[in-house]
Amino acid sequence: MKRNRMSLQDIATLAGLTKMTVSRYMRDPSKVSERSRGAIDEVMRQHNYIPNRLPEILSGAGSRTLGVIIPSFRNQIFSDVLEGIQQVAEKHGYQTIIASDNYDPQVGQEKIITLLSYHIDGLLLTGTQHTQTARDYLKTSGIPVAELMEITAEPLDIQVGFDNRQAAFDMTTEFIRRGKQQMVFIGAMDDPRDASRYQGMTQALQRSGLSGQHYLPGAISSMALGRRLFQQIITQHPQTDAIFCTNDDLAMGVLLECQARQIRVPEDIAIAGFHGLDIGSANQQKLASVITPRLEMGQVATGLLIAQLEERRKAGTETVDLGYRLFNGDTL
């Protein structure tokens, strides 16, 4: 019932050896004599020794720990990415320390510094929007960084994502091809991904001499939010014939509200979402969406990050575009 945990020294004393022998045993039992092994085995079994990773990390060995910062836990998108990260990290024996920044680069900066103070070996970030201070710290730290979900011209190190702008451009083009003319974009937290998607839509519209509206609630997406926003939209812009949402839950909310109002989808109003979530594809009337590789982004980014760490090469920058797929469903 002691306040202090058992140390290697304690084990060694109990086994009549020095901590060095016990240390060797821990890393590779075959490196100590049969005799010692038995003695240590016995003591260990009785005392639930908890290894202490800190001294080793403190003396400059790696920590086999990756930092992860996501905007929010309450968004399935990032849960999927996290799952991918965990899978690969676990496979390679890496721990993860996860923090969330609530979509705020300033908070993100603090989290980055905190994670660095724990001696993480590498860092996975969402998006490419970081404060200058954060960039400075990251450069000083010298650890490899992976940015997920977006592709930009200037990766810090590793970048794994897809082209949000192009995806929205393509989906919008599909709306137009089907004769829709009065499009509205519904965003959520107004993060850079939302912005790129809106930009893509605008560009596609412009190419056809059209223009569109947009709603940026600055809130986390949900079905309830989608319903609420659609009520607003249909009042303010009754001529709307197409709605493109930055997330499938928003789009499902819109779809349900259309059903409630006897608005025909897609004849009166066409709807598309983003990400290709279960919620949309399992629906009776399948939701059109841009299917994104969320799990894969986590997996690939973590794999590349660990590869850099293991090979101890600080390779040049590396960008992987995992692409996306348009799913037309029944709402387009």
Add this chain to the structure above:
Amino acid sequence: MKRNRMSLQDIATLAGLTKMTVSRYMRDPSKVSERSRGAIDEVMRQHNYIPNRLPEILSGAGSRTLGVIIPSFRNQIFSDVLEGIQQVAEKHGYQTIIASDNYDPQVGQEKIITLLSYHIDGLLLTGTQHTQTARDYLKTSGIPVAELMEITAEPLDIQVGFDNRQAAFDMTTEFIRRGKQQMVFIGAMDDPRDASRYQGMTQALQRSGLSGQHYLPGAISSMALGRRLFQQIITQHPQTDAIFCTNDDLAMGVLLECQARQIRVPEDIAIAGFHGLDIGSANQQKLASVITPRLEMGQVATGLLIAQLEERRKAGTETVDLGYRLFNGDTL
């Protein structure tokens, strides 16, 4: 571009002081002279000093870090709990290290030991099913542990949850009150919560001289899974008139499949889910469900855990039952 990060010593040398003075400055700038303060300020600004938390933690101060183990990131239930944990941890200046055990107590045991080796101050676990070895390590470590999502007779320290069995009992009673006789329970990963819920249903049925079926796919719940299982159920037990699911996504899958098959809900088949997710309550036909306090469980458990840590009292065990609410919706 050095491989080694800057230490307090380095800063001190550059500022013409000793590391002790810089250390004091870091904790409280008013504890050093105006002169020193200026010198340190200046050096700091130029070098992005990253504090090193390890030495302090190593020498026995707390780490202000909590460990968290959840079954999976791909289940909104735990994302909500996580969010609650993060909110409170952040407010009190605590970091979290999060791991997932894929619903496997054996994996959970490993994760517990790993987290302990990082000197966490406290630990939040999902559920109350732990290996004996895990229990031994936890006791030896002496840190306070919070168990979430369930209420049992023997908490380790803190337990924050609700009565899964009673909740299912109550919901089943409601089914029966409405004349349903042929109930089927759909579980997911067959974790102890699933088991308690199934038990609650069985008890309520027995009280009325009824019995029920159950399906335990051993997979993570999803709408698609719900649809698939319902197809099986309706084939194998065509007389089924009520379906109770351990999660709302499963229930929504069932509901959609009913719609596809022109089965009237709730007249032909009544449906209820569990947790009260957006997906069910935002639906046109509102899904009956047991509404659970997921965010609150995370918040309350973390608050209690931190309170114990700050007061340095290893209080006796503490159990908080946050309850649940039945929502009858339109499917009952």
Add this chain to the structure above:
DNA sequence: TTGAAAGCGCTAACAG
């Protein structure tokens, strides 16, 4: 107000 010494628990390097 500042400095010097000791120590947290481990492992790398070197000896025996």
Add this chain to the structure above:
DNA sequence: CTGTTAGCGCTTTCAA
């Protein structure tokens, strides 16, 4: 095969 020494970078304590 096993032991000894030194050191990672802080903070605590004691001293000046």
